[in-house]
Amino acid sequence: MVWQDGKQSQLFSHWLRDHCQMPVSRNENNGQRLFSIIDIRKDLYIEEVTQDSEGNVCILFQPENHLSVFSQDWLRKNCYDLNNHFDDRSEKNKKLWQKNTFNDGVPKISYNYFHQNIEGKLQVLCSIRDMGFCIIKDAPTKEGQVLAVIKELGFTRETNYGKLFEVRTEVNPNNLAYTNMGLGSHTDNPYRDPVPTVQLLHCLESSTEGGDSVLVDGFNAAKILRQESSDNFLTLTKNWINFRFKDEETDLRSRVPMIEVNDNNEVIKVRYNNRSIDTINLPAVKIRSFYSAYRHWGEVIERDQLKITFQLLPGEIILFDNTRVMHARTAFSKKGKRHLQGAYADLDGLYSLLNILQSKQ
Structure with missing residues (x-):
């Protein structure tokens, strides 16, 4: 034709x-x-x-x-010879970012605008799709509010932590997230397959010193890694490793690569969580090259120029793509109170709503 x-x-x-x-x-x-x-x-x-x-x-x-x-x-x-596959997950159609991308501050959308207007929901959804995260400000500081936000966008992904989980200091916690320690850049739950693809954190109270939030665009980090060493990039896409989480009631395991690519060799998922890596069992001939790539990946992720750092204030809810955006936090003092509530959702529900809303415009 x-x-x-x-x-x-x-x-x-x-x-x-x-x-x-x-x-x-x-x-x-x-x-x-x-x-x-x-x-x-x-x-x-x-x-x-x-x-x-x-x-x-x-x-x-x-x-x-x-x-x-x-x-x-x-x-x-x-027609297949003139059109590409539909693709809303890979790096190809994303807006990659780093620290200086937000010199004027991290963009935020008011809760009322999000809650009361289709345009507000579209802004939130497009931000998550394109940049991998969004911050909603001035939300009610009441417990369970994060679940109400998910209900407006998609569906809650319940895990062994429950529909809702508390992020505050605990005695003998089953996860270091529930201490006042600083946490390095990581993705959540890599020991699950499939992993929860959206995470939400709602700040209810914050009167401690420190505890700043940190975000890293994992797709941008993977792009930099590939530019600096195509061999290291290939090593992390080709070698699958085990992640594991275990406590008295749970034993979760997965076997996945740290960087996942599609059939066009485009990044579609990144994983990094040094706290949850299980014993690394690879053939002896691959161990040296894997650790070289692993170290390089960890160094890129922790570069200051890739990090955006901000304080999540009471009434603010951050939503981010857990297959792309790595998050971290600085240590905080034991004085004062810090209380966040978190929950998980999945991208398919959010993207479905986005497609429907856009089709009606």
């Missing part, structure tokens, strides 16, 4: 039949296929291609004598 813009497509007969839009092939209410690939005959061929009075492309398939009618607009938007 030759398109109006001069580009050409050669479309395979089985692909065309598989994508037939006719009522006999697709459910008219939901668009789902009514047949399987094995229902398409191996000896299928195109007998005739014509145009109707509206310019639609009419294809007659034999030997089943089946007629498919495609609009030219549908064919142009969907």
Whole structure:
């Protein structure tokens, strides 16, 4: 086919039949296929291609004598040799950032604007999709509010920590997050597969010294690692390691790479959590190169120019993509009080709402 813009497509007969839009092939209410690939005959061929009075492309398939009618607009938007796969997860379509990206301060969206307006929800969702995080300010400082925010965007991902978890100092905690220690840059729960893809933290009270929040764009860090050493980057994508979390009631394990790429070698997930790495078992010939890459990755992540540091104030809720954005905090004093509530959600629910809202604009 030759398109109006001069580009050409050669479309395979089985692909065309598989994508037939006719009522006999697709459910008219939901668009789902009514047949399987094995229902398409191996000896299928195109007998005739014509145009109707509206310019639609009419294809007659034999030997089943089946007629498919495609609009030219549908064919142009969907033909496989001129269009890329839909992709809302990889680094390709993200806005990468570092410390100097936010010289004027970290952008924030008011809770009332988010809560009362579709445009406010769109701003939050687009920020998470594009930059990997968003901060909502002036939210009610009441317990459980973080769950109400998730309900407006998607669905709560319940874990062994419950629907809601408290972040404050504890005696004999099962996780260092519940101490006043500083925490290095990390992603949460790498010992889960699948990992919770969105994390929310709501500041209810903060009167301690220190405890500043730190964010790092893991996709940007991975880009820098690849630029500085393609070998180290490749090592961390090709070698899978174990993460583990264990307490008296839970024993969670996963086997995943620190940097995950798609079929186009684009970064789609990053992981880094030195507190949760299990015993590293790799072939002896790979150990030296792995530790070289591992150290390089850790050094890049902790570079000051990649970090944005700010104080999460009472009434502020931060939402971030846990497959992309690493978070950390500085140590804080034992005097005063610091109380955050956290919860998890997943990107699929947020992206679904984003797609629906954008389609209505």
